[in-house]
Amino acid sequence: MASRNPDADADVAETTKTTEATMTEMADHPTSPNGSAVAYEDEEWTATRSVDQRSNLAVGDTVVFEKSFSGADVDTFAHTSGDTNRLHLDDDFADGTRFGGRIAHGTLVSGLISAALARLPGVVVYLSQDTSFHAPASVGDRFTAECEIVEDLGKWRYRLTTVVTDDDGQTLIDGEAVVLVDELPTAAAETPEAAE
Incomplete structure (x- = not known):
C-alpha cells in the first residue's frame, strides 16, 4: 500500500536498501569492538559508558546513547509498527x-533507552521498564538517552534511572528499568573485535 506521500515512499525504499546493506555488514561483525552484544554501530550515533567490564558494573555507572530521528526514520517506524497516526x-x-508539526512516536524515541542499555558490557536482557512521557520529540532533532545504575539487585540484575532529552536538554521521557546483564557468549568474547 502506497503512503499519502510519494517522497516518503522513496525515503522508506532507500532506508530499506540501507538496512539490508547494514544487515549484510552485521553478518561479518557479530559483536561490537567494545565488548557488548551490539551487532553494529553507525557513524551518526554516539555512545559512551563509564565502565568497560561486566565484572565492574556498580551503582553510579552510566551509559549514554545519542541519535537523530529523520522523517524517513519516523515513516519506517510507522510502517513497521503499524502506528500510522497522522500526527507522526x-x-x-x-x-x-x-x-x-510532526512529532516522532514516543515508543520510537523511548527505544533509545534500549539502545543505550545494549551498550553496557555483556549481554543486556530487559526485565522491566517504567516510562513517563513529558514532551513531544520533534522530527529531525537529536536525542540523548542516559541510563544510570541506581541499585544492584544481585545476580547481575540492576535497577537504572532512564532519561531521554532533546537538543535543548529538555526531558522528553524518564523512568526506571531493570535489566539482567549476562556474560558474552564464549565465541563472541573470543572474536578479534571483542579483544580490541
Missing part, C-alpha cells in the same frame, strides 16, 4: 495540532 506522518495535519 502528515505535515499538514500535524501543523494544525497543539504540537505545530
